[in-house]
Amino acid sequence: MAGQGVEAALKLNEMYRYIAWRLALIVPTVLAASTVIFLVMRVLPGDITLVISGDVAVNPEVRETLREELGLNDSLHIQYGRWLWSMVNGEFGGRSLESQEAIGSMIGRQLPVTLLLTGYTILLSIVVSVPLGLLAATWKDRWPDRLVRVATLGGLALPHLWIALLVLLGLLLLFRWSPPIIYDAPWTDPWSHLQVMAWPTLILAWEYSSHLVRVTRSSALESFNQAYVTTARSKGLPGYVVVLRHVLPNALIPSVTMVGLQIGMLISGALILETIFGLPGIGRGLVRAAISRDYPVIQTLATLLVVLSLVVNLVVDMLYRVIDPRVSYSVDAGH
Amino acid sequence: MLANRGDPPAGFDPLRTSSIALHHIAGALFGPGNLVMRCRENMYAVCPYLASSWTTNPGFTEWTFTIRDDVHWHDGTLFTAEDARFWLELAQFGATVGDNVRAPAYFKGELGDIERVEVLEHDRLRVTFSHRNPHFLDVLANPRFKIAHPRHLMQPQIKQGDVSVNPLDVDLVGLGPFTLDSYARGSVISIRRFDRYWEEALGGMLPYLEGIDYVMIPDPFAMDVAFRSGRLDGGARGQAHYLTAERKEGYVRDLGDDVFFAEMEGGNFRLAFNVLKAGPWQDPNVRRAIALWIDKRASIPSALGGFGWTSPDLGPPNIPIPRHFINWPKFDAGELQQKRAEAQQLLADAGYAEGFSMGHLCRGLNTIPCEFLKAQLAGLGINLRLQIVDEGEWNRARVSLDYDSQEGRLTPSPIPEGTESVYGRYSSSPDAYAKHDDARVEDLYRRLREALTFNQRVELWREIDRYLIVEQTYVIPIAESINVVPYRTHVNGLVIPTEDAHTHTDFATVWLDRA
Numbered sequence: 132m133a134g135q136g137v138e139a140a141l142k143l144n145e146m147y148r149y150i151a152w153r154l155a156l157i158v159p160t161v162l163a164a165s166t167v168i169f170l171v172m173r174v175l176p177g178d179i180t181l182v183i184s185g186d187v188a189v190n191p192e193v194r195e196t197l198r199e200e201l202g203l204n205d206s207l208h209i210q211y212g213r214w215l216w217s218m219v220n221g222e223f224g225g226r227s228l229e230s231q232e233a234i235g236s237m238i239g240r241q242l243p244v245t246l247l248l249t250g251y252t253i254l255l256s257i258v259v260s261v262p263l264g265l266l267a268a269t270w271k272d273r274w275p276d277r278l279v280r281v282a283t284l285g286g287l288a289l290p291h292l293w294i295a296l297l298v299l300l301g302l303l304l305l306f307r308w309s310p311p312i313i314y315d316a317p318w319t320d321p322w323s324h325l326q327v328m329a330w331p332t333l334i335l336a337w338e339y340s341s342h343l344v345r346v347t348r349s350s351a352l353e354s355f356n357q358a359y360v361t362t363a364r365s366k367g368l369p370g371y372v373v374v375l376r377h378v379l380p381n382a383l384i385p386s387v388t389m390v391g392l393q394i395g396m397l398i399s400g401a402l403i404l405e406t407i408f409g410l411p412g413i414g415r416g417l418v419r420a421a422i423s424r425d426y427p428v429i430q431t432l433a434t435l436l437v438v439l440s441l442v443v444n445l446v447v448d449m450l451y452r453v454i455d456p457r458v459s460y461s462v463d464a465g466h
Numbered sequence: 467m468l469a470n471r472g473d474p475p476a477g478f479d480p481l482r483t484s485s486i487a488l489h490h491i492a493g494a495l496f497g498p499g500n501l502v503m504r505c506r507e508n509m510y511a512v513c514p515y516l517a518s519s520w521t522t523n524p525g526f527t528e529w530t531f532t533i534r535d536d537v538h539w540h541d542g543t544l545f546t547a548e549d550a551r552f553w554l555e556l557a558q559f560g561a562t563v564g565d566n567v568r569a570p571a572y573f574k575g576e577l578g579d580i581e582r583v584e585v586l587e588h589d590r591l592r593v594t595f596s597h598r599n600p601h602f603l604d605v606l607a608n609p610r611f612k613i614a615h616p617r618h619l620m621q622p623q624i625k626q627g628d629v630s631v632n633p634l635d636v637d638l639v640g641l642g643p644f645t646l647d648s649y650a651r652g653s654v655i656s657i658r659r660f661d662r663y664w665e666e667a668l669g670g671m672l673p674y675l676e677g678i679d680y681v682m683i684p685d686p687f688a689m690d691v692a693f694r695s696g697r698l699d700g701g702a703r704g705q706a707h708y709l710t711a712e713r714k715e716g717y718v719r720d721l722g723d724d725v726f727f728a729e730m731e732g733g734n735f736r737l738a739f740n741v742l743k744a745g746p747w748q749d750p751n752v753r754r755a756i757a758l759w760i761d762k763r764a765s766i767p768s769a770l771g772g773f774g775w776t777s778p779d780l781g782p783p784n785i786p787i788p789r790h791f792i793n794w795p796k797f798d799a800g801e802l803q804q805k806r807a808e809a810q811q812l813l814a815d816a817g818y819a820e821g822f823s824m825g826h827l828c829r830g831l832n833t834i835p836c837e838f839l840k841a842q843l844a845g846l847g848i849n850l851r852l853q854i855v856d857e858g859e860w861n862r863a864r865v866s867l868d869y870d871s872q873e874g875r876l877t878p879s880p881i882p883e884g885t886e887s888v889y890g891r892y893s894s895s896p897d898a899y900a901k902h903d904d905a906r907v908e909d910l911y912r913r914l915r916e917a918l919t920f921n922q923r924v925e926l927w928r929e930i931d932r933y934l935i936v937e938q939t940y941v942i943p944i945a946e947s948i949n950v951v952p953y954r955t956h957v958n959g960l961v962i963p964t965e966d967a968h969t970h971t972d973f974a975t976v977w978l979d980r981a
């Protein structure tokens with residue numbers, strides 16, 4: 132017993148070291164990513180002073196003074212340094228050049244919307260895709276499997292934008308109804324929130340869960356052919372017990388990996404759907420900032436997405452251990 | 467409830483931006499004008515607004531305004547001549563505190579060379595120019611020039627070094643008929659009736675509505691769906707949100723008499739050449755050939771969504787008395803077949819019988835007019851290479867010399883003199899549609915500015931028209947587009963601006979008549 136306790140403590144220690152190592156890696160990764168984002172944005176042509184002015188002719192002298200006022204005439208390393216400093220001194224990127232809003236406050240109101248949308252999507256996708264994947268594998272090449280495969284094929288092939296437009300049009304034509312046009316947080320008006328969020332969540336979840344269903348199905352099929360499943364069956368265990376106890380844990384690891392890998396896809400889908408469904412999230416903010424060449428906003432939001440992506444992947448790695456206790460972590464060899 | 471195409475930029479600052487995303491809302495918050503405004507019953511005339519009267523000296527170098535004594539900011543502070551001076555100085559000179567510099571208004575160049583602004587008494591303001599400025603009122607009545615800068619709130623901040631303070635920083639305290647109730651960024655701006663607003667109409671004190679909610683809907687399709695399902699009383703103003711003929715048909719089919727359409731001038735569709743870049747288009751005969759070849763009437767269904775009319779001239783969108791400034795019948799009014807034969811001859815004489823290739827800077831926001839031009843010029847043997855760019859690159863390239871031709875869709879100042887910013891020499895007007903360095907154009911505009919009588923102005927304006935369009939063909943006016951905005955039939959009392967979507971956005975005279 133004592134030996135087992137020591138071994139468990141050692142494993143735990145190893146895991147903490149691994150987490151610390153991964154967290155430490157985030158810093159140079161984010162720094163490198165932010166530098167690339169900064170340089171790419173400066174290489175792109177465009178001038179925010181003209182975007183701000185709108186569709187009118189602007190006195191060249193005024194435009195130059197505005198560039199001076201916005202700090203755009205400073206050398207690149209000074210601009211980058213200023214932005215970097217603002218990221219660590221609490222200003223969180225400074226202010227938007229276009230709207231003059233503090234970027235920290237911008238993120239404070241946009242991030243919850245995007246997190247809720249992606250959170251609902253992930254939750255719904257997991258709830259739906261694991262049972263469907265197992266169902267398809269269990270009934271391989273029979274009608275439930277075929278039905279699931281057709282549905283997932285649709286989810287993978289049809290673009291969000293197109294589905295969103297069809298959904299809106301369908302609701303209008305069939306019910307003379309459209310989702311509310313003002314976004315409410317779940318804690319202010321849950322019913323309105325549900326009506327607004329349901330449609331983009333369903334659209335995103337269709338694609339997201341399609342990936343998960345296919346991976347779960349493949350992994351489950353592989354597990355079905357393993358000796359330990361044959362053994363379990365030969366012991367006379369009921370089919371559902373075999374699936375839940377022996378097939379599911381092994382099928383889950385690739386699915387969890389897929390959850391992490393597809394986060395980027397999920398966020399890019401949110402960018403489009405937030406605009407169409409009028410959700411004031413980070414995706415819509417990022418699109419707007421990119422069009423306007425609002426440099427500090429793009430840099431900050433894109434860096435935030437990089438951090439989010441790294442953290443989600445770290446969490447996914449941690450989940451392996453929860454799903455399969457045999458998994459061990461090592462700083463030298465990854466997990 | 468009205469749609470707005472997005473959050474207003476630049477902290478709601480009309481000194482910074484002419485964006486319709488701000489100006490659709492700005493009229494209600496800041497009022498339809500400044501000291502003067504475009505008249506509600508006739509937008510081609512100038513009416514008093516915050517100034518009750520004005521005078522000028524015989525040389526047009528001094529303009530003196532008498533300010534109304536019953537105008538209040540939304541926080542209850544009385545509006546005085548000092549406030550007007552603060553605003554004009556901020557627009558003309560910007561601000562400098564230590565190393566911090568605030569840029570003047572983007573329209574600084576249009577106001578003229580203001581030398582100083584003085585308060586004579588608490589209600590009298592004098593603006594002095596270093597040169598004669600007989601058309602100052604016409605310029606000042608531009609609906610984009612709104613007073614949104616309460617001196618008592620902004621001046622202390624500027625003195626402390628916060629030179630970039632904007633109206634949003636002071637909670638949008640304005641002078642308009644509505645006051646801010648709440649603003650959920652990215653979602654909705656709610657404004658409510660300002661009880662101390664001073665303007666009267668036959669129906670009583672303005673405004674009639676208790677309030678308006680502007681909902682941010684960046685996607686035009688989403689706006690259509692929301693309107694047609696009854697969630698909106700009116701659509702948004704702005705490119706892409708304006709209806710096309712096809713979308714309008716959908717509204718009519720689904721809503722019948724429950725919808726009506728406000729139609730207003732939508733800017734122009736032109737082809738402008740960069741003659742400072744080497745190429746066959748440097749030859750005026752080649753440009754003239756292209757002008758004669760294009761089927762302008764075909765552009766309306768093909769390029770402008772079915773709404774528009776063929777351009778009579780270069781005319782600015784809302785000149786005070788338009789018919790006098792328009793050459794009618796328009797240039798090149800002959801039969802298309804004849805004009806096309808002439809075009810081919812001109813091109814052959816210029817040595818380009820086999821045609822040539824020309825680049826065309828095309829704004830990605832609306833590529834259909836570019837496609838139309840490409841198809842049209844193909845018939846003349848010209849390969850129009852479209853360079854489709856996003857807004858960022860469009861804004862850079864249109865003021866550069868990197869391209870061969872472009873459409874040029876900026877809005878010039880609404881008086882003939884103001885159009886120099888889009889037709890003038892590149893050296894002084896880098897925003898100009900066509901890039902040329904023609905000293906004669908500069909001279910014509912100088913003479914126009916100095917003309918005192920109406921007839922002199924008309925004559926000079928027509929000369930500029932002929933020179934730019936026919937003799938040199940730096941610009942080819944193709945058609946004027948019409949912007950169409952849907953409103954529910956229960957929306958009454960709208961002042962629909964015929965010529966400029968930025969005008970009369972205060973909605974003060976609107977009331978609802980729901981059955």
